[in-house]
Amino acid sequence: MKRKPLEIIAFVILFIPLLIYPFIIFANIMSFAGHKSPNTPISTLIILYSFMIITTLYPISYFLSLIVYINKKKPALIFIPFIHLLLSIIFFILWS
Numbered sequence: 732m733k734r735k736p737l738e739i740i741a742f743v744i745l746f747i748p749l750l751i752y753p754f755i756i757f758a759n760i761m762s763f764a765g766h767k768s769p770n771t772p773i774s775t776l777i778i779l780y781s782f783m784i785i786t787t788l789y790p791i792s793y794f795l796s797l798i799v800y801i802n803k804k805k806p807a808l809i810f811i812p813f814i815h816l817l818l819s820i821i822f823f824i825l826w827s
Contacts, residue, residue, distance in 0.1 A: 735806070738800075738806050738809055741809045741813075742797060742800070742809065745793055745809075745812045745813065745816070746793070748789065748816065749789075749790060749793065752789070752790060755786050755787075756787060759783045759786060759787050762779070762783055763783065775826070778822055778825045778826045779826055781822050782819065782822035782823055782825075782826050785815065785818050785819050785822060786819050788815075789812070789815055789816070789819065792811055792812055792815045793812045793815075795811075796808040796809070796811040796812055
């Protein structure tokens with residue numbers, strides 16, 4: 732089965748956030764190590780930690796979906812990193 736150019740373009744576009752990933756992981760490590768104010772609401776902490784975990788795990792979701800796509804050629808796997816990025820954006824908006 733031949734790969735469609737749209738699927739390849741999608742994986743290339745989804746690779747772009749990985750270019751700034753070293754800065755993201757560094758910021759997440761500093762945020763995990765930092766202490767929080769005792770007056771911080773639990774809902775804010777849950778959103779904060781969810782955002783940090785989701786942004787930290789993005790490369791795993793990207794590369795796993797890419798490897799499975801290459802081996803099995805299932806175009807539906809392109810949506811996994813898109814969903815991951817969408818969740819990251821949602822948690823960032825909730826956090827800010």
